[in-house]
Amino acid sequence: MAMEMRLPVARKPLSEALGRDTKKHLVVPGDTITTDTGFMRGHGTYMGEEKLIASVAGSVERVNKLICVKALKTRYNGEVGDIVVGRITERRRSAEDELAMRGFLQEGDLISAEVQAVFSDGAVSLHTRSLKYGKLGQGVLVQVSPSLVKRQKTHFHDLPCGASVILGNNGFIWIYPTPEHKDEDAGGFVANLEPVSLADREVISRLRNCVVSLVTQRMMLYDTSILYCYEASLPHQIKDILKPEVM
Amino acid sequence: MAGLELLSDQGYRVDGRRAGELRKIQARMGVFAQADGSAYIEQGNTKALAVVYGPHEIRGSRSRALPDRALVNCQYSSATFSTGERKRRPHGDRKSCEMGLQLRQTFEAAILTQLHPRSQIDIYVQVLQADGGTYAACVNAATLAVLDAGIPMRDFVCACSAGFVDGTALADLSHVEEAAGGPQLALALLPASGQIALLEMDARLHEDHLEWVLEAAAQAARDVHTLLDRVVRQHVHEASIMLGD
Numbered sequence: 221m222a223m224e225m226r227l228p229v230a231r232k233p234l235s236e237a238l239g240r241d242t243k244k245h246l247v248v249p250g251d252t253i254t255t256d257t258g259f260m261r262g263h264g265t266y267m268g269e270e271k272l273i274a275s276v277a278g279s280v281e282r283v284n285k286l287i288c289v290k291a292l293k294t295r296y297n298g299e300v301g302d303i304v305v306g307r308i309t310e311r312r313r314s315a316e317d318e319l320a321m322r323g324f325l326q327e328g329d330l331i332s333a334e335v336q337a338v339f340s341d342g343a344v345s346l347h348t349r350s351l352k353y354g355k356l357g358q359g360v361l362v363q364v365s366p367s368l369v370k371r372q373k374t375h376f377h378d379l380p381c382g383a384s385v386i387l388g389n390n391g392f393i394w395i396y397p398t399p400e401h402k403d404e405d406a407g408g409f410v411a412n413l414e415p416v417s418l419a420d421r422e423v424i425s426r427l428r429n430c431v432v433s434l435v436t437q438r439m440m441l442y443d444t445s446i447l448y449c450y451e452a453s454l455p456h457q458i459k460d461i462l463k464p465e466v467m
Numbered sequence: 468m469a470g471l472e473l474l475s476d477q478g479y480r481v482d483g484r485r486a487g488e489l490r491k492i493q494a495r496m497g498v499f500a501q502a503d504g505s506a507y508i509e510q511g512n513t514k515a516l517a518v519v520y521g522p523h524e525i526r527g528s529r530s531r532a533l534p535d536r537a538l539v540n541c542q543y544s545s546a547t548f549s550t551g552e553r554k555r556r557p558h559g560d561r562k563s564c565e566m567g568l569q570l571r572q573t574f575e576a577a578i579l580t581q582l583h584p585r586s587q588i589d590i591y592v593q594v595l596q597a598d599g600g601t602y603a604a605c606v607n608a609a610t611l612a613v614l615d616a617g618i619p620m621r622d623f624v625c626a627c628s629a630g631f632v633d634g635t636a637l638a639d640l641s642h643v644e645e646a647a648g649g650p651q652l653a654l655a656l657l658p659a660s661g662q663i664a665l666l667e668m669d670a671r672l673h674e675d676h677l678e679w680v681l682e683a684a685a686q687a688a689r690d691v692h693t694l695l696d697r698v699v700r701q702h703v704h705e706a707s708i709m710l711g712d
Binding site: 246250273276277292294 | 500503504521522523579583584585586614615616617618619620621622623657658659660696699700702703704706707709710
């Protein structure tokens, strides 16, 4: 059995290699962002003695009169209209619920849904009222930090390499084989359990490794970034993508 | 220890530092990929690792959930190989429980818990090598880890220990100085506002001297803040370059 060993070598930060610099205003907690009281305060800030103070470490974003600080890594904050991917852990037990839902969705199922409403304490309510949402069948799930998923018009992408990907805003990325025919009448509740071909499986594993390598290098995830990474990784073997030299 | 003088006539301590001088601090954020936030700090020979999970749903009994704010749960553990003699119980003994409680008090004062009602934030701190100032190193490591996790905080929490020998206040005590038995104080400070998150001392100290020792600890904590601030800015700068646009 072949084994691989690696000697420790000092890592050079990738940013030096790229030679780029950032023009953003970076703050850490306790920093005063502004003393002008005309601004509304958004996420990542709080008001203290007439000044707007940052509460997380990140970059300041200003949209008209709203100032917020975008942290590097955050827990997912639900917004109406976001797509989320998740696993059912618990469900309400009531008589009508039993009759209607048990047939479709069980505990432990992986589903995609859209955020319908956000409660004041941060809880979100989801709906799967469109045919494109619902139970997810065979595929690979990758969990990343929500701050790395770029906000786009659509989060369902069919990549030309033969697989599809759902970029959940909560950081759960679902990679699955593109269905040959879109079953409109079944909706999203019937799981496709046909065996997946080897070529498709390879494409999916390569995509998964690409996503993981993008995450370790802290790059934003969106369809073109994943696609470029996939194309760049084609010369290497799938299992070699995660090695630091190749990244 | 009869022959060991903690402060020489020229004003040098056992390890060659001046009275108000800190030990060399090195810190790194984001050392664990699996945790929400993590950090590692070395203060001289004291090494501490902090890991933060959260905010997430309350584990265990739902009744413990607070309706208007988050629960902060701290656990302190010191490795069996961290002290001169091998410790038998890494955690669960009285000192660890007390440290956990103190850390919890400190961070409840600093984290903006109202923003995450009915959830729980877990902070686990592990001391890998203890050479004095373990509480301070734990607080500093935990601050960096909480920042790494993106949990909103009022300000940094910077901590340092201080003692009093021969009429001079010493900052950042090493194990040798702590073991000598003089009065020692641990201070956790929120530097921007100057507010004290926690002040702990269990020795006898004349009240006239308290002010000097407190000032030495506060100044040391502010110096720690300068260092940690630089570390965090560097980390944020790196990450924001990679994120692009």
